[in-house]
Amino acid sequence: MSEHIVPVKVYVTIFLVLLVGTTLTVIAAFIDFPWRLNTIVALTIATVKATFVVLYFMHVRYSTRLVWVIVIAAFFWMAILFAFTLADYFTRGWLSTQSG
Amino acid sequence: MSSPAATDHVHGHPALQHHFENMEQQREAGTLGMWIFLVTEIMFFGGMFLAYALYRTFYPAAFASGSNHLDIWLGGFNTAVLILSSFTMAMAVYFTQVGKLRPQVVCLGLTLLLGLTFLGVKAVEYYSKYEDHLIPGHVIPGRPFDPKVQEEGQPLDPHALHLLPGATKEKVELFYWIYFAMTGMHAVHMIIGAGLLTYLIIFSIRLRFDPEYHSPVEVIGLYWHFVDIVWIFLFPLLYLLGRHFHH
Amino acid sequence: MQPIESFEVPVSPKVNYINAQYGLKSWLLTKDHKRIALLYLGSITFFFFIGGIYALMIRLELLTPQGDFLQSTTYNKVFTQHGIIMIFFFLIPSIPATLGNFLIPMMIGAKDLAFPRINLLSWYIYLLGGVITIYALLAGGVDTGWTFYTPYSTTYSNSYVVATGLGIFINGFSSILTGLNFIVTIHTMRAPGMKWFRMPLFLWSHYATSLIMVLGTPVIAITILLLAFERVAGVGIFNPALGGDPVLFQHLFWFYSHPAVYIMVLPSMGVVSELIANFSRKNIFGYSFVAFSSIAIAVFGFLVWGHHLFVTPQSVYAAMIFSFLSFAVAIPSAIKVFNWTATLYKSSISYETPMLYALGFIGLFTIGGMTGLFLASLAVDVHLSDTYFVVAHFHYIMVGGALMGYLGGLHYWWPKITGRMYPEGWGRFSALVIFVGFNLTFLPQFVAGYLGMPRRYHAYPPEFQVFNVLSTAGASILGFGMLIPALYFVWSMRYGRHAEPNPWHLPGLEWRTPSPPPTENFDVTPIVTWEAYEFAPAEETEVVGKFRDQGALADRPGIEPERG
Numbered sequence: 001m002s003e004h005i006v007p008v009k010v011y012v013t014i015f016l017v018l019l020v021g022t023t024l025t026v027i028a029a030f031i032d033f034p035w036r037l038n039t040i041v042a043l044t045i046a047t048v049k050a051t052f053v054v055l056y057f058m059h060v061r062y063s064t065r066l067v068w069v070i071v072i073a074a075f076f077w078m079a080i081l082f083a084f085t086l087a088d089y090f091t092r093g094w095l096s097t098q099s100g
Numbered sequence: 101m102s103s104p105a106a107t108d109h110v111h112g113h114p115a116l117q118h119h120f121e122n123m124e125q126q127r128e129a130g131t132l133g134m135w136i137f138l139v140t141e142i143m144f145f146g147g148m149f150l151a152y153a154l155y156r157t158f159y160p161a162a163f164a165s166g167s168n169h170l171d172i173w174l175g176g177f178n179t180a181v182l183i184l185s186s187f188t189m190a191m192a193v194y195f196t197q198v199g200k201l202r203p204q205v206v207c208l209g210l211t212l213l214l215g216l217t218f219l220g221v222k223a224v225e226y227y228s229k230y231e232d233h234l235i236p237g238h239v240i241p242g243r244p245f246d247p248k249v250q251e252e253g254q255p256l257d258p259h260a261l262h263l264l265p266g267a268t269k270e271k272v273e274l275f276y277w278i279y280f281a282m283t284g285m286h287a288v289h290m291i292i293g294a295g296l297l298t299y300l301i302i303f304s305i306r307l308r309f310d311p312e313y314h315s316p317v318e319v320i321g322l323y324w325h326f327v328d329i330v331w332i333f334l335f336p337l338l339y340l341l342g343r344h345f346h347h
Numbered sequence: 348m349q350p351i352e353s354f355e356v357p358v359s360p361k362v363n364y365i366n367a368q369y370g371l372k373s374w375l376l377t378k379d380h381k382r383i384a385l386l387y388l389g390s391i392t393f394f395f396f397i398g399g400i401y402a403l404m405i406r407l408e409l410l411t412p413q414g415d416f417l418q419s420t421t422y423n424k425v426f427t428q429h430g431i432i433m434i435f436f437f438l439i440p441s442i443p444a445t446l447g448n449f450l451i452p453m454m455i456g457a458k459d460l461a462f463p464r465i466n467l468l469s470w471y472i473y474l475l476g477g478v479i480t481i482y483a484l485l486a487g488g489v490d491t492g493w494t495f496y497t498p499y500s501t502t503y504s505n506s507y508v509v510a511t512g513l514g515i516f517i518n519g520f521s522s523i524l525t526g527l528n529f530i531v532t533i534h535t536m537r538a539p540g541m542k543w544f545r546m547p548l549f550l551w552s553h554y555a556t557s558l559i560m561v562l563g564t565p566v567i568a569i570t571i572l573l574l575a576f577e578r579v580a581g582v583g584i585f586n587p588a589l590g591g592d593p594v595l596f597q598h599l600f601w602f603y604s605h606p607a608v609y610i611m612v613l614p615s616m617g618v619v620s621e622l623i624a625n626f627s628r629k630n631i632f633g634y635s636f637v638a639f640s641s642i643a644i645a646v647f648g649f650l651v652w653g654h655h656l657f658v659t660p661q662s663v664y665a666a667m668i669f670s671f672l673s674f675a676v677a678i679p680s681a682i683k684v685f686n687w688t689a690t691l692y693k694s695s696i697s698y699e700t701p702m703l704y705a706l707g708f709i710g711l712f713t714i715g716g717m718t719g720l721f722l723a724s725l726a727v728d729v730h731l732s733d734t735y736f737v738v739a740h741f742h743y744i745m746v747g748g749a750l751m752g753y754l755g756g757l758h759y760w761w762p763k764i765t766g767r768m769y770p771e772g773w774g775r776f777s778a779l780v781i782f783v784g785f786n787l788t789f790l791p792q793f794v795a796g797y798l799g800m801p802r803r804y805h806a807y808p809p810e811f812q813v814f815n816v817l818s819t820a821g822a823s824i825l826g827f828g829m830l831i832p833a834l835y836f837v838w839s840m841r842y843g844r845h846a847e848p849n850p851w852h853l854p855g856l857e858w859r860t861p862s863p864p865p866t867e868n869f870d871v872t873p874i875v876t877w878e879a880y881e882f883a884p885a886e887e888t889e890v891v892g893k894f895r896d897q898g899a900l901a902d903r904p905g906i907e908p909e910r911g
Contacts, residue, residue, distance in 0.1 A: 003127075005197045006190075015187040022179050022335075026172070029340035038344055042336040050329045057190045057325045066534065067135055074139040077562050078146035080649055085150055085598045088653065088665035089157075095663045119452075119459035120536075121872065129461040129535045136527045136561055144565035147599050151573075151584050159590060237580030245582075270589045277583055281573065 004062040014056045021049045115313040127315050134319035138326050141289075145330055148282050152337060155274055161264040162271030164342020166279070169234070169261055171225060175339040178221050179331065185214035186328040193321045196304075196314040204317075205304050211324065212297040215290055222287055229276070232259045236277040245273045264345055279338055286334060289327050296320045363766065363863040378463035379866050384449035385764075386470050387440060392833070394436035394477060399826065401429035406788075406819040414806035422805035423490035424506065430493030435515050436477055438749055439607065442614035443525055443560075444473070446756050447553045449764060451529060453857040453864065454547055456538025456873045461531040462524075469524040476518030483510035492803060494604075497585040497596040501577045509578055512571040519564045519571075522610075526560030529553055538856075540875035544638070547855055547879050548624075548631060551638040552617025555645040559606045559613070562649070567603035570596065594659050601652035609648040612744055613641060615708065615752025616683055622705035622755050623687045625853050627694035630880040633686040640679035647676040654723055658732045666725055673723035680716055684709060700774030704755030707782050711747025715740055718793065733803070735814075736796030739789045747785055754781070754832065762846030766863040767839045773831060780828030787821025854881050 025045040033041060055061040060071055113123050120126040156163045192207035229235060233246045248260040249269070261272060300320055303309065309317055364381045374382055404425045408416040417425060448466065452459050460466050483489060489511040491500040500508050533554050537546070574596065577583025585596045624631045631637055653661060653669030687709055696702070718740040722728050731737060761769050795814035800807055807815070849858040854877060860868055 003197060005194065008191070008194060011187060011190045011194065015183065018183045018186075019180060022176065022183065025336050025340065026176055029172075029336070029343040032344040042340055046333050046336050049332050053186060053325050053329050053332070057186055057328075058322055066132070070132075070135045070139060073562075074142040077139075077649065078142055078149075081143075081146055081566065081602055082150055082153065084650070084653065084665065084669075085595075085602075086153065086157075087668070088594075088598070088656075088661050089154060091662040091664040092660065117463075118867075119457065119461075119463065125535055129531050132534060133462060133465075133527060133531045136530055137523075140523050140527075140561055140565040143562055144569050147566050147569035147573075147602075150599070151595065154592075154595065155584065155590070237577075237582035239580045273582065274584060274589045274591060277580075277589075281576065285569075285572075 004059070006056065006059065006062065010056055014052050017052055018049050021045050113313050115308075123312060127313075130315040130319055131322075134322050138322060141326060145282075145285070148278070148285065149333070149337075152278050152282065155271075155278065156337075156341070159267070159271040159274065161266035162268060163275045164345050165261060165264045165267040166272045166275030167338060167341035168264075168343065168345075169232075170279070170339050171228070172339050172343065174221050174225055175335055178218050179335045181214050181218050181221070182328050182331050185211045185218070186325055188214065189321050189324045192300075193314075193317055196309055196317045197311055199311045201304065201307070204309075205301060208297055208301045208304060208317075212294060212301065215294050215297065215324075219287060219290055219294070222283065226280075229280075232261075234276050236273050236280065239280075245269075245276065247272075264342065282334055282338070286327065286330055289330070293320075293324050293327055296323065362865060363861060364866045365766075365863055367866045376467070378459070378467060380448050380452055380460050380463060380466055381764075381864065381866075383463075383466050383470055384445050384447075387444040387448065387473070390470070390474060390477065391437050391441055391445065394432050397481075398429055398432035398437055399829075401425050401432065402822065403826065405429060406822040408805050409807070409815045410819050412807050412809045412812050412815075417805060419805050420490060423492075423803070424488035426803055427489050427492050428484055431480065431489070431511065431515065433745075434493060434607070434611070435518055436473075436480070438611040438745060439522055440473060440525070441611075441749070441753050442618060442756060443529070443553060443556055443610075444470075444521075446549075446618065446753075446760060447525075447529065447556075447614060450760065450857055451532060451550065451553060452536070453860065453868050454550055454855060455533065455536060455541055456856050456869060456875065457532065457536040458867045458869065460528045461536055462528050465524050466528055469521040469528070472524070473518055473521035476514045476516070476521065478514075479517065480511055480514030483507040483514060486510065494600065495571075495574060495596075496600075497574065497577070497593045498587070501574060501583065501585055509575045512575045516568055516571045516575075519568045522560045523564050526557035526564075529557040530561065533557075538873050538875055541856075544635060545875060545877075545879055548620035548634070548637055548641070549617040551641045552613045552620070555641040556610050556613040556617075558642075558645045559610050559648065563603040563606040563610075566599060567607075570599040570603070573599075594656065594661065597656050597659060598652070601655040602649070605652040605655065606645075606648045608741070608744065609644055611749045612712070612752075613644060615749040615756075616641070616680075618752040618756035618759075619687065619705045619708050620683075621855075622701045622759060623690050623709075624880045625759075625851060625855075626699060626702035626705065627691050627696045628882050629690055629694035630878070630882070631686060632689035632692075633682075634879065637683050637686050640682045643679040644676065647672065647679065651676050654728070657725055657728045670723055670725050674720065677716055677720060677723075680712075684713055684716075698775070699758075700769070700771060700778055701755040701759035703775060703778040703782075704751045704758070707778070708748055708751040708755065711743055711751065711785070715743030715748055718743065731796060733801055734796035735792040735800045735802055738802050739792035739796060742789045742792075747789070751781075754778075757832075757836075759851075760857075761836070761839070762850045763857060763860075763862050763864070765840055765843070766846055766861075767843030768846050768850065769832075769839045769843060770835050773835050777828050777831035777835075780831070781825060784821050784824030784826070784828045788818050788825050789821070791815075791817040791821075855879075 025042055028041050028045070029038070032038070054071060060067055115126075116123055117126060120129070188207045188210040192204055192211060195201075195204035195207060230240065230243075232248070233243060235243065236245045238244055247269070248257060250257060250260040250262045261269075263269075263272070297320070300317055303316070364379055374386065377383060377386075404417065405422075408414070408422055408425075410416075414422065448460070484507075487507050489504070489506040489508055491504050491506065491508060495508070495512070533546075533550060573584065577585055582589055584591045585593050587593065620631055620637060651669055651673045653665055654673045657666055657670075718736070722731055722737060722740060758769055758774055761767070791814035795811050795818075796802075798811070800811040800814070846862045848861050850862070851858070856873060856875070859873065
């Protein structure tokens with residue numbers, strides 16, 4: 001199995017995409033979106049940028065299935081840490097321990 | 101380029117280690133090893149991201165206040181610097197794969213330079229926090245967390261915190277604690293990365309790498325991209341929180 | 348590569364991994380996984396004795412209801428340090444770093460692990476962490492409990508929290524590097540024909556353990572770091588004065604520390620699978636169920652940590668989910684116990700020392716596991732939390748389970764590691780003494796805890812004394828029982844009977860090498876065509892004939908190396 005060599009064009013494109021993303025996220029930060037959309041917009045842009053870095057700069061797009069599993073597992077495990085801990089904090093007020 | 105093997109390893113590249121069957125197996129093992137190490141890094145930073153997510157949810161005004169006091173231009177500049185360094189790192193790997201030594205070393209050198217630039221800017225930022233008494237707790241003996249707070253109607257003081265409604269100084273201290281912990285840990289990883297890049301430059305000049313064997317360049321590249329990804333998340337989460345409250 | 352010419356293996360050739368090179372430097376700078384395993388063996392045995400001395404002090408104090416042997420602050424340090432040393436410096440590395448390091452390359456037909464130098468580095472990191480921790484113990488010790496709960500550990504304790512934390516933090520990297528090495532090795536270095544489902548279950552367990560090491564340890568690393576920073580800075584994210592939450596520390600701490608208990612027990616389960624199959628001369632019943640259960644334990648083990656927070660302000664809804672999942676995580680363990688038992692059924696059992704330990708494991712681990720279910724029930728846990736019931740529960744798993752598996756494995760592979768047999772009679776005797784001593788130590792603690800005796804107290808109400816006296820008596824027997832193997836193992840290295848390459852007549856790849864093996868393990872990479880526990884007839888020539896029929900001794904077309 002020979003190594004896949006990513007063409008320079010791809011790297012340049014991704015680099016420009018990342019710069020555009022950064023600019024977008026700074027602009028979006030100054031706009032007052034309703035509800036919690038500011039956070040969602042910022043995190044979405046960051047996730048998209050990170051995905052491009054992972055897929056192209058880190059060659060995951062051209063890597064074996066095992067590498068894909070490893071990358072997904074890492075984020076999944078972080079999600080476990082987040083989900084269960086935040087589930088505790090967000091549901092603390094739900095059940096009143098006072099009776100009557 | 102590397103000379104033919106005059107070692108006791110009969111077939112294969114001089115860089116082939118004795119317990120591997122062939123270079124392909126060695127390369128696969130090295131790449132997999134670095135990916136698993138990055139998994140540990142994701143979990144390591146994950147703990148701090150969790151603390152951030154928690155307290156940001158409970159104290160939004162304080163976090164926004166603290167965030168607004170960070171220099172968005174320095175932060176944005178650093179983001180661009182790091183993204184550029186990721187590009188030069190990817191190009192360094194490319195040039196190694198195609199066997200072009202000089203561009204390879206140039207790209208590695210640029211990556212290192214950009215990384216050091218990032219650290220320099222960070223030092224400037226940290227110093228300004230020090231000046232404004234924003235370093236949490238008693239980390240600096242004799243200089244506890246005690247920033248000036250911008251009063252209504254007083255002239256605008258660039259060193260003073262604007263407390264948004266609902267924010268208190270204690271909660272802002274919590275923000276800065278997380279800021280320093282996360283960017284500090286990130287900076288430590290950058291410093292390690294700078295060391296690794298230096299090693300790569302030296303060994304590239306010594307002709308240790310060629311298109312058949314350049315695993316270290318690749319895996320250190322993976323590490324560098326990871327450090328970039330952490331910053332891609334840190335920048336909006338720390339610097340861009342409350343700008344929309346406070347244009 | 349060339350096929351193996353014959354399975355005739357030279358008996359104890361002159362040069363093996365032990366005498367291949369002489370001198371301290373050849374040991375301290377070795378890259379041979381077998382030598383590194385021995386380096387670890389020496390170190391963890393040292394730490395085990397230190398932890399054991401602390402245990403002795405605990406049991407001496409608890410002989411009488413009054414706090415008359417140690418001051419309360421000293422007692423706090425003693426139980427804290429017992430926990431820290433035993434968990435971080437003995438149990439977590441024990442089987443993986445000794446038996447795992449030694450056997451994994453051999454079991455898959457490789458010459459070494461994927462990263463031999465990182466393997467050596469992991470031992471040095473372990474030592475560094477150990478030295479720093481011992482310094483902290485000698486300088487004055489730490490009294491927070493091995494759980495380091497805030498705000499006591501960050502704000503109020505006057506003990507050496509930061510130094511101890513640093514030692515544990517550094518030691519964590521040893522764990523991470525070991526796990527990383529094992530995962531990469533098992534994925535990329537299996538010999539041709541060694542498919543995943545032909546691997547001995549010992550390898551499946553270690554793979555699952557390595558997953559936990561890699562995914563969990565970094566979280567406690569950052570937690571300890573944040574704890575240390577908070578202590579140094581005077582404020583932090585666990586401090587209520589700033590609006591922080593001490594329970595956040597507990598979430599982060601237990602996110603690792605619960606899966607850590609599976610790091611401690613899974614390798615032992617892997618050993619037990621080997622022992623049960625091999626000493627009943629029967630393939631493990633439900634091999635794939637046992638293999639998948641190992642992975643299931645590793646995964647589910649990450650979903651239950653909140654059961655350590657049942658008596659904190661954790662939300663009731665989260666607690667209910669954690670409780671349910673804690674019941675669920677018992678299922679894969681139970682599947683293993685059922686499969687081991689089914690393996691024993693109608694098999695040809697022999698009661699050598701390793702088998703005694705394996706049988707002991709099955710019974711004692713079952714008791715430990717079932718008492719865990721009491722603790723997983725929310726309401727019952729409110730009553731049992733922080734009592735001796737909990738202490739007894741985890742000691743049944745850690746000592747009755749993990750330690751028994753470790754001792755069984757040590758005996759079983761001792762001939763391979765050293766080329767000598769241990770004295771079988773003494774082996775069986777000490778196994779029985781340990782079993783009796785262990786149960787006498789910890790069974791009364793279930794009762795004492797259920798009746799309300801709290802843990803981590805150096806004095807207690809007089810009605811609990813009878814249980815504590817029984818427990819201390821048991822501990823003396825247990826301690827005596829564990830000294831015996833220490834003595835005869837050392838004795839056997841000089842005076843023990845020389846072992847053949849395959850003293851137990853088993854098909855595993857590790858038995859296809861001399862005892863002790865040469866440095867490179869195999870002269871040529873073996874090609875595997877048999878299943879994990881395929882027992883051939885006892886006669887060696889018949890085995891050779893069987894493999895010859897399978898074509899193992901001729902040029903073999905069409906066997907694709909399996910990767911992935």
